Amino acid sequence: MIVEFHFDFGSPNAYLSHRAIPAIETRTGVKFTYVPVLIGGVFKATGNASPAVTLQGIKNKGEYQQVEMERFLKKHKIADYNSNPFFPVNTLQIMRGAIFAQTQDYYERYIHEIYQHMWCEPKKMDEPEVIRNAFEASGLPSADIFEGMQDTTVKQTLIDNTTRSVEMGSFGSPTFFVDNEIFFGKDKLTDVEDEIINNNKKR
């Protein structure tokens, strides 16, 4: 069974999903494949926009999203989430870094650490100096990753992942696929888990 999590470090709801995924992996015995995509590219290809844009000027809707976020934090006992004051952060460099890290032995650690720098001790992770300091604080090979980010194949893979995601039905973040069945939004993780359990039973 292939369970894909299409993520961009810039999406708070993808981050919160990331925090809920380990427990689902433990309960189901199925690992999520983290697929780096550019949410900006998904928005461009679909004509969609971030909630930060679409919620503007709509009374009550933003407040409700906040209520749902608090409920999610409480339900999943997430105490160290902090909204990033530099939102929206241009994640192109750190997403290219994720593509490069996939070819190295520290992909999982890279994801964990960058997410920490985005949403626990939030930083302006689109400035080279800030990124470099963050890599170093996390014990990641800064020079290697910066070199990797410039690699033509790395750049193209991120574009290809994004194109493929839209072809599979993506229009926002976070998006999950369980054997190609699409689920959108952190609130659908319960359905993602049910789908995994059902697919497990069929085998």
Place this chain on the structure above:
Amino acid sequence: MIVEFHFDFGSPNAYLSHRAIPAIETRTGVKFTYVPVLIGGVFKATGNASPAVTLQGIKNKGEYQQVEMERFLKKHKIADYNSNPFFPVNTLQIMRGAIFAQTQDYYERYIHEIYQHMWCEPKKMDEPEVIRNAFEASGLPSADIFEGMQDTTVKQTLIDNTTRSVEMGSFGSPTFFVDNEIFFGKDKLTDVEDEIINNNKKR
């Protein structure tokens, strides 16, 4: 415990919620209070718009809503849903009728019957002749209800309900309140049920 369902006959997602509510009432022993509101009024007061409008021109998002609707129908074993070819139907008259029916002994039957005429054997329920024929086919006192719809208090109550709904945090349909805790969307009915169960335990 007060569980409110703010509904407008014009919203397909409110209708689908209506179909899922009886089982929740049976499991929890708590009755939902059906509060008639004008979704058009909610949109106007909040600057929001119907998904039929906001989904326009966005690739994949409408298709995904369709997938989620199919999942909901399957999960709740709803076999007789039919999208209304006259959507969007101006529901002002039949919502005023709901306000009037609240003062009579056939409120529940009115809701059930009008929903049937909207989403099972869908009709253009904003034309007086169509409404009249529907009332008669359902054995509802057509003349009484048409007279009630013109009542100043009835008209004002529908406006007041809508204003109060927005004051409580509404921005779309369907919206639920469990002792003033707000939940939006048919997919939140699981959380509504959990909240009712938790509140039941506290008493």
